[in-house]
Amino acid sequence: MTALPRLSLADTDAVKAAIDAVAGGATPEVANVTLTAPEIAENGNTVPITVAIDSPMTDDDYVTDVTILAAGNPAPGVATFHFTPMSGSAEATTRMRLAKTQDVIAVAKTSTGKVYMDRKTVKVTIGGCGG
């Protein structure tokens, strides 16, 4: 398993469409976004995830939206965070549901029109029977 974020070709059409919807057709650059999730989640019902984007968060240059997608869930959408310069830093944490072992993707958009992304594979063990 590679630790490097990558653009997977294995994404389903629904996931690609969801990324496109956020990116507005632009190809997201794999940079500046740090998605933190456990490598192995024992309980797919509550998987903690943190997304942090490297941004000055000033009135002229800040992160506007970050969308979290789960590539292997029945519906890829998880959450969309909307930041403002008042947020101070573009960082948020929540807990999500994962149906099975899959990639979690974060797509971030800045006020200057840049689109960044990161992805992470989370292994889900259900009931200790193995993923």
Next chain:
Amino acid sequence: MAKSKPRVKVPKSADKDEVITIKTLISHKMESGQRKDKEGNPIPRQIINKFTCEFNGKPVFSCDLEPAISANPYLEFSARVPESGVFTFTWVDDDGSVYSKESKIKVN
């Protein structure tokens, strides 16, 4: 359904323009709409679909939630505090209910 109870954790005071961390949690089952009951009928979706945080009436952070968010949705984010004031937190349920909570902060 049990009434949803929102909880927030905001520091009581901060320095001017300090970036603080805010933690929020609301008790809610977040029924995803994917599950079926014993008779095999789908259980209708009922989730908190929107969360917003404002400071003195100005937007700070908001979030659109999907059914993939866990029960009792937890959110942690940051805010810059330019002056003393009040944070207002709002959660919107699929059934139209709105839950809200306020939290004061003092700038030293």
